Every structure is written in C-alpha cells, then in structure tokens.
Amino acid sequence: MRIGVNCGHTVSGYPGCGAVGLIDESKETREVGKRLIEVLKKAGHTVADCTDDYSNSEGNNLEAICRMANAQPLDLFVSIHFNSGGGKGSEVFTYGGQRHAEAVAACEKLHALGFTDRGVKDGSGLYVLRRTNAKAMLVEVCFVDTASDVDLYHKLGAQRVAEAIAEAVTGGHSKGGGEMTQTQYEKLKKEINELKPMIYDYMDDNMPSWAKPTIQKLMDKGILVGGEEGRLGLTMDMLRIFAANDRAGLYG
Numbered sequence: 001m002r003i004g005v006n007c008g009h010t011v012s013g014y015p016g017c018g019a020v021g022l023i024d025e026s027k028e029t030r031e032v033g034k035r036l037i038e039v040l041k042k043a044g045h046t047v048a049d050c051t052d053d054y055s056n057s058e059g060n061n062l063e064a065i066c067r068m069a070n071a072q073p074l075d076l077f078v079s080i081h082f083n084s085g086g087g088k089g090s091e092v093f094t095y096g097g098q099r100h101a102e103a104v105a106a107c108e109k110l111h112a113l114g115f116t117d118r119g120v121k122d123g124s125g126l127y128v129l130r131r132t133n134a135k136a137m138l139v140e141v142c143f144v145d146t147a148s149d150v151d152l153y154h155k156l157g158a159q160r161v162a163e164a165i166a167e168a169v170t171g172g173h174s175k176g177g178g179e180m181t182q183t184q185y186e187k188l189k190k191e192i193n194e195l196k197p198m199i200y201d202y203m204d205d206n207m208p209s210w211a212k213p214t215i216q217k218l219m220d221k222g223i224l225v226g227g228e229e230g231r232l233g234l235t236m237d238m239l240r241i242f243a244a245n246d247r248a249g250l251y252g
C-alpha cells in the first residue's frame, strides 16, 4: 500500500501546535506517528511522511500537510492526533463519517488495547480530511487531559499504539499478496525446521551435552567416522542408542 502519515500539528510551541494537558499532543503525535511510519515501512509499504514541524500559522501548517499528501497517489492518508477536553478514549474521523474498514479497525484495535471506543465520527469540517485527495482518516488516540487515558497510554507505550494503528491500516498484511515480512519468514523457517529431524554432524553446541562423551569416545576409538566433509549424520535416536550402549559398557 501507499500510505501518507501525518504527525498532527507543528512541534510544541509553534503556531499550529497541539493541545497540552498531562501530556503534549505535538510531542506524542510524533512519538506515535514516526513509529507508525517505521512499522509500515518494515512491512514493505510505501510511506510518505506528511508532517510539517514548523509553520507561521495553523492554516499554513494544514495547507503544507495536504500539499505533501497530494504530491503522490496514496491509498490512504492517516493523520495522528490526541484529543483534549476531558473525554475518555479513542475516536477516528473520516470525511462524512464514512465507515472505511481502516477507520473501523483503528477504533477496534485501540479498544483492544484498553481505550474506550468512541467510534468513527464525521470529520467533514476537518481541513486535512476535506483537502486530501486520498481516502483519509484522522485518529484521536486518546485524551491528553484525562489521567486514566494518559496512564494507559504510558503503560502501553507509543510503539504498541503505532503497531495497533498499522494493523488497522494494513489489515495486518504486508505489501503484496505473495510477499512475506521478515517476522513471517522467520516464523515459517522455524516451523519447517521443527518438522525436519535434527541431524547432528559435529561435536558442537547443537549436540546435547549428555551425548558428547559417548560420541567423543566412539570417534577416538575409530568406531564412528564422519562421512562426507566429516559429517557424522547422527539423529537423536542414534545419540540415545549410543549413549545407552555406552552406559551398558559396550564401548569399554
């Protein structure tokens, strides 16, 4: 997917900066947004960072964000914000309150982390939803001025929030149908290796320590010799039998 990500507002203290409560919206939109960008990139998606840090007015900030978003074709534009005003939980705004799968999923994923689900809402009045060409959504993660929201946010950390939003945005899929993420690849590799019987070729760390004295003895006596490239080619069953025979005194 091609995804535009905006860390909402300018940085703290500049015109167009976010709400300040127990935490600072401008700071946290970047904590979550920058991580979201990394998570999406790692999954193979093409990400456009549509963040404008410094501006001389709120209007110019919003304009700059939309200009960056509209500079390329996008499948989705996501703006990260934090709410204020003493409410509780997460909400997602879309143009006309459309219940895009990604917007509904963002509410669900944040709810699964413990935030109250305030639902998908009509954000037709929001500049970044009105003036971006792509399908767009604005995520209000939680309230900067509600202690229980801030506590939960701190407990989870920005990374888990970013991962939840990334899952919502991509449906948990990597770039293309056939492509695997690094994590999926490692998992599959592990599963395949578990199906395959382990072969012990050398006296290395892979070999169980209980088998080593016996195998060493057999090699020293010339009873056991490696085949191709000195590989012993022993299975776990063979290790067990050799060890049992050794205990029975068969090898002296």
Ligand SMILES: [Zn+2]
Residues within 6 Å of the ligand: 008, 009, 018, 019, 025, 081, 082, 083
């Ligand atoms: Zn905001």
